[in-house]
Amino acid sequence: MHELLLFASVPLHQHHELRQQLAGLTAMQPRHRLERRLIFKAYRKPGVITTRVGASQDVQGVDLQRLNKMLNGGMYYTQVVGPVLHENFAAAGVTRGEGDDPDAAMSGIHESQKDSLSHSTYDYESQSWKLEFRDIPEAGTRSAVTARLMASAGLPKGDIVEPMNAWGYGFVTEYVVEGDIFILNDIVIFLHRVLRYPSESSDPHAPRGQLPSFEQMKPLDKSGSYVLQAAITVQDGGNQETMRTASQHLFGLREQLRSAVRLEQADRLSLDTRAK
Amino acid sequence: MTSLNQDQIKALEQSRQRLVQLTHSLSSLITSLNTSDPLPSWSSLQSQATIISNNLVTVSEHLTDQQDLFGSLVAYPGPDYPSRTQGPALEQLLRTKLDPRVEDWVSRGRTAGQKSQSQARALIRGQELSAGDLTELWEWAPVEANQEARGRNWGGNFTLEEKEAGIENVVTGLRRELEDEDESEEEEEEEEDQMDIVGARRKTSGGGLEFDIAARQPAEVAAAGPVMPLDDVLRFMTTGLPPKQR
Numbered sequence: 174m175h176e177l178l179l180f181a182s183v184p185l186h187q188h189h190e191l192r193q194q195l196a197g198l199t200a201m202q203p204r205h206r207l208e209r210r211l212i213f214k215a216y217r218k219p220g221v222i223t224t225r226v227g228a229s230q231d232v233q234g235v236d237l238q239r240l241n242k243m244l245n246g247g248m249y250y251t252q253v254v255g256p257v258l259h260e261n262f263a264a265a266g267v268t269r270g271e272g273d274d275p276d277a278a279m280s281g282i283h284e285s286q287k288d289s290l291s292h293s294t295y296d297y298e299s300q301s302w303k304l305e306f307r308d309i310p311e312a313g314t315r316s317a318v319t320a321r322l323m324a325s326a327g328l329p330k331g332d333i334v335e336p337m338n339a340w341g342y343g344f345v346t347e348y349v350v351e352g353d354i355f356i357l358n359d360i361v362i363f364l365h366r367v368l369r370y371p372s373e374s375s376d377p378h379a380p381r382g383q384l385p386s387f388e389q390m391k392p393l394d395k396s397g398s399y400v401l402q403a404a405i406t407v408q409d410g411g412n413q414e415t416m417r418t419a420s421q422h423l424f425g426l427r428e429q430l431r432s433a434v435r436l437e438q439a440d441r442l443s444l445d446t447r448a449k
Numbered sequence: 450m451t452s453l454n455q456d457q458i459k460a461l462e463q464s465r466q467r468l469v470q471l472t473h474s475l476s477s478l479i480t481s482l483n484t485s486d487p488l489p490s491w492s493s494l495q496s497q498a499t500i501i502s503n504n505l506v507t508v509s510e511h512l513t514d515q516q517d518l519f520g521s522l523v524a525y526p527g528p529d530y531p532s533r534t535q536g537p538a539l540e541q542l543l544r545t546k547l548d549p550r551v552e553d554w555v556s557r558g559r560t561a562g563q564k565s566q567s568q569a570r571a572l573i574r575g576q577e578l579s580a581g582d583l584t585e586l587w588e589w590a591p592v593e594a595n596q597e598a599r600g601r602n603w604g605g606n607f608t609l610e611e612k613e614a615g616i617e618n619v620v621t622g623l624r625r626e627l628e629d630e631d632e633s634e635e636e637e638e639e640e641e642d643q644m645d646i647v648g649a650r651r652k653t654s655g656g657g658l659e660f661d662i663a664a665r666q667p668a669e670v671a672a673a674g675p676v677m678p679l680d681d682v683l684r685f686m687t688t689g690l691p692p693k694q695r
Contacts, residue, residue, distance in 0.1 A: 180679055181679075182676055182679040182682075184676050210686075212689040250688050252687075350686075393685055394677035394682060395677075396676050396677065398677060400679065400683075439679065440679075440680045440683070443680040443681075443683040443684045444683055444684075444687055445687065446687050446688070
């Protein structure tokens, strides 16, 4: 499957307005979405590489280099995504009266520093996961959209690190994505931002078994800005016709939102999933 | 008396080139104004104006940079200068005072500059509000604006002043006819009015709250610094690489 994407950066003060505008445009209420995202990185399994033997002759060096390249070429960062709910986060001192309003969450940050992990309703063992593989976006800028190969697969519930390790993936880091989803025809619009866990808690080498209170989560961007992502998934990426139609639809959306945000192609290298 | 060195000649040559660019862009603006009918689009005019102002800026920068040199230079004709045929040019070069016309421009420019400078200074002096004043202003403004807004009867296509002056005379710039709904919907509106009041009341509490947030937000945003570049966010999302500290 292929994915066609456009991105835009949305400053915090525009977020509320844009959310309203998108709700109007798509004629739907925003679907709030919270996801745990774990990043895994492929590593070379010990023993796969049969290191250099004997004297390092030039020819062998080249061969070895090529071999290395081939082995490394197939290594990617990949994401494991698990949906969570607001209720899964540890109960905070402040009740979230405003429902899903992120502004309310923001203003509540300071009031609830007390640690209340024990009240969490989160059950790591029954957390469902999905593997999301994304290739580096296709090179060449003929069409002004980001296009990349993608694949998703369901994963077993609960502790995911062990199976991932067995496949040759090591846990790198994790974060939470918080945002709203809108659907416009075949376009999935995701207005989201990245939240990081408070740094002091738990072992950084494994996913957390408990979630801190939502108010303790800090946005990655300190100014609190959001990312707007418009995506179309194309089943058959080889079909030029559908790819073109899909990008036309994205351009249509870009025109519609022109006065509000500037949707653009993302920098290819910032979406580089290859592991070096 | 020393002759010019290479750098100085280069500086002179540069100013010549920049002035040539300026005259070119000026003359191209004049031609486009003279020849095209209807007038060129505003966007092209604007881009030409930008070019000219950029040219002016470079010229003025260059002149300021080289002020010492240009102020001390003296022109004089060499013995082989064809003064017979190039008389007028020679006279121009040998002038020690500015052309009266030019002098006029210069003095006009100077007074305009002084005026705007003193205005700017006065503005700055007038605008310096302390943080306390600003907070007070922010607290006062939303409530006051809200009250002002509620004091008016919204809806309809014309203001009261316009109706009094007669709506036929209002220049709307619209082709379709605007109706004056008041006359036909008098009764309905009475009912609506009552509902409006309830709605407005309910809004005021909510609205007041919203205003509070709006008043607080700019300070927070300013404190939090600029928006993180999209690339950094995406890079973190794909590889977990924390963005560089700037």
